[in-house]
Amino acid sequence: MARSSKRLGEIMVLQGSVSKDQVETALGMQKGAAKRIGELLIEIGAAEDEHVAKALARQYRMEYVDPHDPELSEKIDIEAIPDDLIKKHHILPLGKANGRLQLIVHDPKDIELLDMLRFRLNLEIDPKVAARSKIKSYLEQSAPQPSMAGAAEQESLLTDSIDKSMDKSVDSSIDQAAESAPIIKLCSRIIIEGVKGRASDIHIEPMADRVRLRYRIDGVCVERDNLPKRMQNAVLARFKLMASLNIAEKRIPQDGRIKMPVDDATIDFRVSSCPAYHGESIVLRILRPDSVRIGLENIGFEADNLEIFHRIIRKPNGIFLVTGPTGSGKTTTLYSALDILNRPDKKIITAEDPIEYAFTGINQCQVRESIGLTFSSVLRAMLRQAPNIILVGEIRDKEVAEVAIQAALTGHLVFSTLHTNDAPSAITRLVDMGVKPFLVASSIQAVMGQRLIRVVCQKCKQPDPNPDPKFLHLAGVTAEDVEKYTIYKANGCEVCNGSGYKGRKAIFELMTMNSRIRDLAFNQASVSDLRKAAIDNGMRSLVKDGRLKIINGVTTPEEIARITQVEGLLVPHDDEEEES
DSSP states (O other): OOOOSSOHHHHHHHTTSSOHHHHHHHHHHHTTSSOOHHHHHHHTTSOOHHHHHHHHHHHTTOOBOOTTOHHHHTTOOGGGSOHHHHHHHTOEEEEEETTEEEEEESOTTOHHHHHHHHHHHTSEEEEEEOOHHHHHHHHHHSOOOOOOTTOGGGOSSOOHHHHHHOOTHHHHOHHHHHTSHHHHHHHHHHHHHHHHTTEEEEEEEEOSSEEEEEEEETTEEEEEEEEEGGGHHHHHHHHHHHTTOOTTOOSSOEEEEEEEEETTEEEEEEEEEEOOTTSOEEEEEEEOTTGGGSOHHHHTOOHHHHHHHHHHHTOSSEEEEEEOOTTSSHHHHHHHHHHHHOOTTOOEEEEESSOOSOOTTOEEEEOBGGGTBOHHHHHHHHHTTOOSEEEESOOOSHHHHHHHHHHHHTTOEEEEEEOOSSSTHHHHHHHHHTOOHHHHHHHEEEEEEEEEEEEEOTTTOEEOSSOOHHHHHHTTOOHHHHHHSOOEEOOOOTTTTTSSEEEEEEEEEEEEOOHHHHHHHHTTOOHHHHHHHHHHTTOOOHHHHHHHHHHTTSSOHHHHHHHHHHTTOOOSOHHHHHHO
């Protein structure tokens, strides 16, 4: 990029925008502020941003343009690039030709932006300069695209304008279709509706005769719409392009990320594509930055478990494991703990695959199996960094488990997750991996199993005068509980979209180690023996914790029964378990 040898202040003086004294004043202010001279000249009222933009264009030997110029505004094609890029970076596309995109920007110094756009759009950029205020006013005057959420007349994602604009060219040219404006709008609106509808995942699933769109809301998949089969290639290509995936590769799974602003918040999406019989299935996992900072009190801990949890995470060494299936909230729980422990006097390092949430003050390492950067190699490197606290995303094999245990035995506090059905099973799972029982017994401080349950909608919930005895029994609720407490049922209203539930909380079973449980682990006792010892030591099972949520009006017996039955955790009464 050719650049004039003159400085911005000199150019503005030459073009008569400011005086030398005003430039000197701005330069004096610049010494104590991390701002550019153009910004400071605007702040002190010496120049308008239009004057600065013209000087920048001259300095970088670019063309200065005015988006409101009638001849130029006719060439502006808002739909040429994704809306999220336009709104976030205040840019305006003028059109594409011969693999190059003419683009109006307000800051020609932003080389990172231009490089990102070249990579994401797969086009060379020919930048032109305009004042930021001019670009902003042009965007505000442009007709906004209607939001889908809550409008009856927009019940279908396939508006007439989108449907009519799609023709046979979709199937003949994926790249052309993926860049077409209707597909860009459709995919953006699918994402925006998912975020506004509190979805945790967006599923695009090709079927034999259609493309099914589903949102996972509060842990339950809800079918939203069916897209025509002829849109399949274009929609899948668009999502893959947004996630920087190879749109030509359809034979192997791929993973990527999308970052997109929604309602003044930047949302990350973890994208996974997987080859299926009728075409690639794509899932976007929505990663909300505020979801891991909701606080331990709001996750679902009862007062006694919360006190124990705080005591465990403040221990100087040992391993603390959180168990449960994918999507049970393990990462949220551990990140919430790290958020409490993240202080200047503590060095925290994590090894994750992938890094879902960025934390200020925490050293986060991305595992890359493809280049040999495995959990075990990262963990060994982390130990040479002298950390106080280590988080290992998941213990997957014997090698990672042994390195984590050695770290715990040498004075580090280690957090990690494990895929088991309940807390006591974590002990036997580690032994099955090949870890020596005495190492398991001596290193683990506590194991916590958890599941996510739906919270009954607080606006429409109603007392249930005749709760179903079957669900009461499955959830461990006794006749005495029914007489003493109010049992609620899910009703359904506009706030919860008729489901009767809104939001989720966790149920827990927290097993802390004592001498008896360590002896059982050393002697490779059965899971049932470990569970009995843990309950004798004060552990409340998942079902029992769910019972407390029911009698406290947080959820319903049907919801606890659904979770415990699905996960094979049916333990209605602890005394029955002991007899077995």
